[in-house]
Amino acid sequence: MERAVPHFQDELEGLQTRLLEMGGLAEELVRLAVQGLVTRDVSLLDKAHHGDEPINQLHIEIDNRCFKLLALHQPMATDLRAIVASAKINTDLERVGDLAVNTAEAAKRYNNHPPVKRLVDIPQMGEIAQGMLRDALDAFVRRDTGLARRVLNEDDRLDALKTKVFRELLNYMLKDPATVEPSLDLILISRHLERIGDHATNIAEDVIFMVSALDVRHAGQPDADA
């Protein structure tokens, strides 16, 4: 045992560093997509739309690192939980990257039409989703289950806003057919942002599992869409 420990701890730290790097890239991609939507800035949206390649590369690299750590070091207890949690967080961050790309794509389509009245609550949804992602990753670094639990609470706010956005846009569409196409893109964007929140929630749950070996999933209602 003694022989392998320092090497293993270095590799575990390396894994965490890469995961945080990936988290930073995913967060930045979400920020670009939402800012591009708000400011109608095509260059930001193009950057977000084609910006997930480094995230996809890190996804594969981190998966390989997790696999090798399991295979070569056969870790136990806390270390094993940390690696399993890292592999899951890796999957979630990759999906966040995809969703940021999807958001940018819908925002580019949205820009082809006159804007719908002040983007309803979508900028706020973007801020909440980004905050959740940041807090979930901070909770991971600091092994902070209190912060992780606050992320779980934020998800309810995001769901409520998604439903509100849907209702408001539906009203516009029913009143004025010219708003159907841009409203549809905003509805899709609100759902992408809500799903980014879901992935931040998954990460927070993994942090709680990693720190306390406590499974908090499926404690409430099924994750049904509005």
Next chain:
Amino acid sequence: MERAVPHFQDELEGLQTRLLEMGGLAEELVRLAVQGLVTRDVSLLDKAHHGDEPINQLHIEIDNRCFKLLALHQPMATDLRAIVASAKINTDLERVGDLAVNTAEAAKRYNNHPPVKRLVDIPQMGEIAQGMLRDALDAFVRRDTGLARRVLNEDDRLDALKTKVFRELLNYMLKDPATVEPSLDLILISRHLERIGDHATNIAEDVIFMVSALDVRHAGQPDADA
């Protein structure tokens, strides 16, 4: 080593059995939701809408089994890949259950309106998604990478249909505001079905990784929505 091997193989088989059970439940939930939509049968939709609890329970149980197998047996090479693949497939199947619930929920809302012209290509999308799920799980059981690769090809068909459905429904909505609400639900359903196909694709990729230790992810373009 000799001592632990038979016990480990039994547990690995037990894990696979539970995973297939979960796959069967997820597939059945998708079938109920789509059939309920096509036949406008509220009892089927209710069953699907509230039917994911056994899947959620299996999700937790299978995750624990994977974790214990890793912790107690510290497997290597093929066995390690099989457990890591099982943990990933578990996550995908749980999401399929959520998406079937979301489909049933949207179908119930859809039933409150007069039907939109013959559900466009949605029943076909449902069949393709179910077939992909079934084939991906068969490929897992038989360690059949050829079948897994066919699942990857099917995903392109599903994406193309999703785009076609979106365009057709957009046309209806632009022509007749009375179709806006039911069309929106159909668009959401087509996206849920397409995402079920994405999860089947993930499972197929895990099978290929498990059998051949080959990573086929991120080989093409980013997974951007239409």
